[in-house]
Amino acid sequence: MVGSMGNSFMDSREEEEEEKTELLWPEELELANGKASESNGAGEDRAIVLGRNMHTVSFAIKEPESDDELTGEREGYMASVLAKYRKSLVERTKHHLGYPYNLDLDYGALSQLQHFSINNLGDPFIESNYGVHSRQFEVGVLDWFARLWELEKHEYWGYITNCGTEGNLHGILVGRESFPDGILYASRESHYSVFKAARMYRMHCVKVDTLTSGEIDCMDFRAKLLDHKDKPAILNVNIGTTVKGAVDDLDVLIQTLEESGFKDRFYIHCDGALFGLMLPFVTRAPKVTFKKPIGSVSVSGHKFVGCPMPCGVQITRLKHINALASNVEYLASRDATIMGSRNGHAPLFLWYTLNRKGYRGFRKEVQKCLRNAHYLRDRLMAAGVGAMLNPLSSTVVFERPKDEGFVRRWQLACEGNIAHVVVMPSVTIEKLDDFLDELVAGRSAWYRDRSRPSPCIAAEIGQENCHCSMHKK
Amino acid sequence: MVGSMGNSFMDSREEEEEEKTELLWPEELELANGKASESNGAGEDRAIVLGRNMHTVSFAIKEPESDDELTGEREGYMASVLAKYRKSLVERTKHHLGYPYNLDLDYGALSQLQHFSINNLGDPFIESNYGVHSRQFEVGVLDWFARLWELEKHEYWGYITNCGTEGNLHGILVGRESFPDGILYASRESHYSVFKAARMYRMHCVKVDTLTSGEIDCMDFRAKLLDHKDKPAILNVNIGTTVKGAVDDLDVLIQTLEESGFKDRFYIHCDGALFGLMLPFVTRAPKVTFKKPIGSVSVSGHKFVGCPMPCGVQITRLKHINALASNVEYLASRDATIMGSRNGHAPLFLWYTLNRKGYRGFRKEVQKCLRNAHYLRDRLMAAGVGAMLNPLSSTVVFERPKDEGFVRRWQLACEGNIAHVVVMPSVTIEKLDDFLDELVAGRSAWYRDRSRPSPCIAAEIGQENCHCSMHKK
Numbered sequence: 001m002v003g004s005m006g007n008s009f010m011d012s013r014e015e016e017e018e019e020k021t022e023l024l025w026p027e028e029l030e031l032a033n034g035k036a037s038e039s040n041g042a043g044e045d046r047a048i049v050l051g052r053n054m055h056t057v058s059f060a061i062k063e064p065e066s067d068d069e070l071t072g073e074r075e076g077y078m079a080s081v082l083a084k085y086r087k088s089l090v091e092r093t094k095h096h097l098g099y100p101y102n103l104d105l106d107y108g109a110l111s112q113l114q115h116f117s118i119n120n121l122g123d124p125f126i127e128s129n130y131g132v133h134s135r136q137f138e139v140g141v142l143d144w145f146a147r148l149w150e151l152e153k154h155e156y157w158g159y160i161t162n163c164g165t166e167g168n169l170h171g172i173l174v175g176r177e178s179f180p181d182g183i184l185y186a187s188r189e190s191h192y193s194v195f196k197a198a199r200m201y202r203m204h205c206v207k208v209d210t211l212t213s214g215e216i217d218c219m220d221f222r223a224k225l226l227d228h229k230d231k232p233a234i235l236n237v238n239i240g241t242t243v244k245g246a247v248d249d250l251d252v253l254i255q256t257l258e259e260s261g262f263k264d265r266f267y268i269h270c271d272g273a274l275f276g277l278m279l280p281f282v283t284r285a286p287k288v289t290f291k292k293p294i295g296s297v298s299v300s301g302h303k304f305v306g307c308p309m310p311c312g313v314q315i316t317r318l319k320h321i322n323a324l325a326s327n328v329e330y331l332a333s334r335d336a337t338i339m340g341s342r343n344g345h346a347p348l349f350l351w352y353t354l355n356r357k358g359y360r361g362f363r364k365e366v367q368k369c370l371r372n373a374h375y376l377r378d379r380l381m382a383a384g385v386g387a388m389l390n391p392l393s394s395t396v397v398f399e400r401p402k403d404e405g406f407v408r409r410w411q412l413a414c415e416g417n418i419a420h421v422v423v424m425p426s427v428t429i430e431k432l433d434d435f436l437d438e439l440v441a442g443r444s445a446w447y448r449d450r451s452r453p454s455p456c457i458a459a460e461i462g463q464e465n466c467h468c469s470m471h472k473k
Numbered sequence: 474m475v476g477s478m479g480n481s482f483m484d485s486r487e488e489e490e491e492e493k494t495e496l497l498w499p500e501e502l503e504l505a506n507g508k509a510s511e512s513n514g515a516g517e518d519r520a521i522v523l524g525r526n527m528h529t530v531s532f533a534i535k536e537p538e539s540d541d542e543l544t545g546e547r548e549g550y551m552a553s554v555l556a557k558y559r560k561s562l563v564e565r566t567k568h569h570l571g572y573p574y575n576l577d578l579d580y581g582a583l584s585q586l587q588h589f590s591i592n593n594l595g596d597p598f599i600e601s602n603y604g605v606h607s608r609q610f611e612v613g614v615l616d617w618f619a620r621l622w623e624l625e626k627h628e629y630w631g632y633i634t635n636c637g638t639e640g641n642l643h644g645i646l647v648g649r650e651s652f653p654d655g656i657l658y659a660s661r662e663s664h665y666s667v668f669k670a671a672r673m674y675r676m677h678c679v680k681v682d683t684l685t686s687g688e689i690d691c692m693d694f695r696a697k698l699l700d701h702k703d704k705p706a707i708l709n710v711n712i713g714t715t716v717k718g719a720v721d722d723l724d725v726l727i728q729t730l731e732e733s734g735f736k737d738r739f740y741i742h743c744d745g746a747l748f749g750l751m752l753p754f755v756t757r758a759p760k761v762t763f764k765k766p767i768g769s770v771s772v773s774g775h776k777f778v779g780c781p782m783p784c785g786v787q788i789t790r791l792k793h794i795n796a797l798a799s800n801v802e803y804l805a806s807r808d809a810t811i812m813g814s815r816n817g818h819a820p821l822f823l824w825y826t827l828n829r830k831g832y833r834g835f836r837k838e839v840q841k842c843l844r845n846a847h848y849l850r851d852r853l854m855a856a857g858v859g860a861m862l863n864p865l866s867s868t869v870v871f872e873r874p875k876d877e878g879f880v881r882r883w884q885l886a887c888e889g890n891i892a893h894v895v896v897m898p899s900v901t902i903e904k905l906d907d908f909l910d911e912l913v914a915g916r917s918a919w920y921r922d923r924s925r926p927s928p929c930i931a932a933e934i935g936q937e938n939c940h941c942s943m944h945k946k
Contacts, residue, residue: 058612061824064831078828082582085607089589092604099603101590109555114587116562117574117781130572131565131884134558139531162635163814173673193813200646202675302814308590309782310814340666341636341775341783343816351534355551358537411604 097435098412100274100395100422102306110348118344122335124159138347144354145313148280149297151290157318159337160301160347163310164273165193167298170338171269172197172234174296174320178267179232185224186236187216189243191271194236203234212462213390214246218256225260232265233257239288239297240275243415244388245395245422247275250286254293268294273312274422275393277304281359281366285392295320301350304365304424311346365425369394373423376432383440385454386468388461394423399457399467401439402446410435418460570908571885573747573868573895575779583821591817595808597632611820617827618786621753622770624763630791632810633774633820636783637746638666640771643811644742645670645707647769647793651740652705658697659709660689662716664744667709676707685935686863687719691729698733705738706730712761712770713748716888717861718868718895720748723759727766741767746785747895748866750777754832754839758865768793774823777838777897784819838898842867846896849905856913858927859941861934867896872930872940874912875919883908891933 059081064074093103121128124138138160146156161167168191176182184205186194198205206228209220216238225233235257237248250270257266270276270288276299279285288297296316301307321336357365373394380387380398387398400419401407412419421427421435447454456468463471532554537547594601597611611633619629634640641664649655657678659667671678679701682693689711698706708730710721723743730739743749743761749772752758761770769789774780794809830838846867853860853871860871873892874880885892894900894908920927929941936944 058609058616059824061613061617061827062831064829064833074829078825079582082586085609086585089586089591089605093589096604099592099594101592101603101605103590103605107588109552111584111587112559113555113562114584115580115781116566117775117779118562119572119574119775119783121572129881129884129886130574131569131881132562132574136531136558140534143531144534162816163812165811165813169811192808196808196813201673300814302590302592306590308588309816309818310592310812335665335669338638338642339636339783340638340669341773343635343782345782351532352551354534356537356547358534360537408602408604411602413602 092411094431095409096411097421097427097431098410098414098419100300100303100424102302102304102424102426104306104426107308107349107352110345110352113345113348118348120160120342120344120347122337122340125157132344134344134347137351138344141313141347141350141354142315145299145315148277148359149288149290149315151315151317155318156290156315157321157336158313158315160342160350161298161312161314161337162339162343162346163302164191164271164298164300164312165196166338167273167296167300167312167314168193168236168269168271169197169200170314171271171296171298171316172203172236173201173338174316175234175267175269176201176203178295178320179234179265182232182234182267183228184234184236185221187238187241187248189214189216189241189246190236190238191242191273194271204231210241210246212460213388214241214244216248216253218249218252221253222256222260225256225262229261232267233262234267235269237268237270237294239270239272239279240393240395242273243395243413243418243420244390244397245275245393245420246390247279247286247392250288250292250294266293268296270294270297272297272299274300274303274395277362278366278369278394279392281363282370282392290315290317301346304362305350305353306425307346307349307353309343309346309349311343311350313350369423369425369427372427372429372432375429376421376423376436379432379436381465381467383436383443384467384472385439385443386457386461386466386471388465396421396423397461399454401442402454403442406438406442410438416460417455417457565884567904568882569884570894570900570904571883571887571892573773573776573897575775575777575897575899577779577899580781580822580825583818583825586818586821591821593633593815593817593820595810595813598630605817607817607820610824611817614786614820614823614827615788618772618788621750621832622761622763622788624788624790628791629763629788630794630809631786631788633815633823634771634785634787634810635812635816635819636775637664637744637771637773637785638669639811640746640769640773640785640787641666641709641742641744642670642673643787644744644769644771644789645676645709646674646811647789648707648740648742649674649676651768651793652707652738655705655707655740656701657707657709658694660711660714660721662687662689662714662719663709663711664715664746667744677704683714683719685933686861687714687717689721689726691722691725694726695729695733698729698735702734705740706735707740708742710741710743710767712743712745712752713866713868715746716868716886716891716893717863717870718748718866718893719863720752720759720865723761723765723767739766741769743767743770745770745772747773747776747868750835751839751842751867752865754836755843755865763788763790774819777835778823778826779898780819780822780826782816782819782822784816784823786823842896842898842900845900845902845905848902849894849896849909852905852909854938854940856909856916857940857945858912858916859930859934859939859944861938869894869896870934872927874915875927876915879911879915883911889933890928890930 118132118134120133120135121130124135142158184198184203185208187208187210189210206224209217211217237250239247298312298314301311373389373396376396377387377389385398389396397418397420400414400417453469458466458471591605591607593606593608594603597608615631657671657676658681660681660683662683679697682690684690710723712720771785771787774784846862846869849869850860850862858871862869870891870893873887873890926942931939931944
């Protein structure tokens with residue numbers, strides 16, 4: 001199963017059956033792979049290959065005793081569990097590098113609102129009868145993003161989603177409703193939610209090859225388009241792939257569609273989960289804008305912006321929404337969202353941060369992230385560790401550390417032989433130095449035996465970036 | 474469009490086209506219906522028929538001036554917006570009756586965790602590499618619900634969702650993956666997310682009639698099953714319908730399926746958004762349990778339990794999940810959820826409440842809700858207002874108040890000629906008295922002109938409950 005990410009979803013529905021037989025529980029996998037428990041960095045014995053069943057460490061809910069209110073024991077128990085948990089969050093937050101979440105949160109002024117049950121039911125632009133909502137903030141945030149991506153107020157529709165996945169599910173659904181017999185094209189390195197959408201929506205999905213950088217291979221896209229000339233195209237464009245942070249070339253993709261005879265028969269969804277918000281602030285980066293013929297853009301709110309819970313922003317053209325929406329009188333609202341009931345706190349967090357930082361603040365933070373990413377890449381290379389950094393990205397890809405305990409400690413996301421660090425505003429030079437020192441010390445232990453050197457990762461990051469014994473200059 | 478809830482979704486995919494042409498913006502609707510702005514309770518002029526565009530009242534995000542940090546003006550502006558918003562939340566929370574949300578929230582001990590970016594990526598039972606999660610609480614909550622619905626730890630799978638809609642989307646998807654050519658059956662009074670799922674998943678959906686109580690009509694279900702004998706059945710069972718709080722008869726439905734030759738060819742999803750958690754504590758209520766051949770149960774966490782953001786609990790049989798899950802190495806986790814990234818705060822809120830209240834606490838609260846619901850129904854009837862209360866329910870249905878300002882002020886959910894109040898733990902006798910006093914005063918003004926009496930709602934709630942001039946005893 002290792003390294004199978006690109007293959008575990010079907011290219012066509014026929015492969016579905018085959019896939020099902022492949023699925024095993026992690027315990028079974030470990031047995032199948034002959035792997036036993038390994039020791040993690042902290043020295044405990046635990047199975048870490050594909051995680052473990054959480055039943056063993058969960059906090060059970062205990063029925064209160066009838067005299068609990070008198071003795072206060074219950075309150076004491078809960079307080080101690082929560083205090084311990086808080087301590088572990090502090091520690092885990094400190095050692096976090098692998099996922100693109102900005103953990104620098106300062107939302108003091110919002111704590112007064114935490115105990116309200118804020119729910120933005122249905123459409124953000126139409127008030128529902130439920131009064132405890134935060135639509136006035138949500139629409140403020142949406143307006144800001146529509147301006148960023150150059151779509152007029154009266155021409156856009158959008159909402160604040162629960163996460164990047166919901167954005168992709170929505171964008172692809174809008175595409176399918178616009179072209180019911182359309183084929184979904186997505187590069188192999190697209191986020192897994194894109195392939196999940198294809199399966200949910202019963203769409204024919206064609207996977208397109210990628211370059212070593214992680215970018216979609218436009219030549220392969222052209223060839224695959226020509227194989228299916230009779231059906232409209234629904235294309236997922238990655239504005240920062242999950243693993244390598246690669247940005248697909250929107251302009252070349254549009255040109256390819258038009259040259260292949262798909263003019264007015266395509267829909268483009270831009271998955272900008274991470275870089276959709278960073279790219280506008282990168283000098284010389286290609287522009288994501290609704291002045292180009294794209295249908296929707298989604299971005300995550302808990303990544304670069306930073307928000308204590310997953311959330312995202314979805315912007316699409318108003319004209320597409322009529323293909324999707326249905327009038328539901330119960331809410332006195334029209335529901336074109338996926339989720340219906342929506343977390344009303346997320347818009348408050350986003351509104352607060354956008355107001356505080358503004359375009360200027362984000363530009364500064366993006367520059368800092370790119371600078372720190374270059375620093376990390378350069379220091380890795382200098383230490384003899386193969387590494388790659390795409391030009392528009394703050395995601396540094398490098399050889400997967402051999403010790404899984406180390407991987408867990410630094411919460412690195414891995415795929416096959418590679419791992420990555422996503423440099424977010426909360427990732428400082430000091431944190432990177434700590435990480436590098438530990439990595440270098442670790443490697444000298446892991447690769448002490450010269451007959452078993454570090455693996456070649458030229459296939460994943462290119463020969464010029466690989467530092468294995470064969471490719472070392 | 475008024476009263477069209479039951480008809481605005483398609484029975485079969487062929488009707489889709491027809492539906493699209495029906496969709497209008499609220500502004501267009503108002504013009505089409507010849508309605509102008511009405512005055513609301515507070516005396517302002519505004520269009521309230523189907524809400525209004527939020528652009529007019531949203532809080533725009535302003536780019537900070539470069540000297541803002543020095544002058545503190547920015548902080549001052551934001552603090553004043555938030556303080557005003559807080560005041561409106563207090564007022565709106567006080568006057569809330571129509572939606573099934575428990576607004577009694579007391580989560581003091583959790584405020585220390587609000588600024589952590591807690592994300593439960595992927596499967597709750599398999600730890601991901603991202604360390605800032607709350608799976609240990611999530612699984613504790615899931616175990617509690619699995620026990621409530623009588624499914625063994627090693628036989629269940631589940632997760633904490635973003636809302637009741639996600640539970641329905643998940644349950645119906647599991648059903649479809651179990652029976653790819655199955656037909657979805659759901660009563661006309663099912664939540665709109667059920668019909669949304671059918672459309673998203675490209676499933677053939679058959680709507681089943683309902684009784685006046687809102688319960689599914691089992692005779693009609695039997696007839697419709699026999700019309701489609703060749704295809705497996707995927708059935709949505711309502712444990713409390715949205716509008717009337719009606720509970721479908723699970724036992725009779727299972728018997729109907731088996732007698733109609735569907736043994737081993739059906740999947741049942743129980744939508745227990747509201748009553749899934751209340752029903753177990755109602756004396757003599759039929760039991761929702763996995764000892765019966767059901768596939769999944771979902772319940773909302775922000776309703777009866779009370780949680781500051783929408784969330785829900787989804788429990789299904791572990792064996793079904795293999796039809797859905799895919800191994801995704803990126804997360805070192807297997808993702809069988811809809812959303813992937815999930816709010817890690819919601820499990821903490823649920824864990825906290827379940828621990829504090831326990832089964833005993835919930836039983837007390839359910840009894841209080843039912844008592845107060847009877848009080849409301851009796852007082853409405855005594856005041857000459859037609860009203861209905863289903864035996865297992867705390868949802869009181871009555872004639873829609875004539876003044877839309879009144880409807881908005883009390884945040885009543887309405888459909889056609891009826892409105893409802895969902896009696897939650899936060900709805901006290903005092904609140905109900907205030908509401909009743911205002912309603913009685915309002916009615917004597919609205920129906921002063923005897924030639925235009927209150928409308929007959931016998932069709933919606935039954936002759937025996939209607940108090941119109943024709944049915945008054």
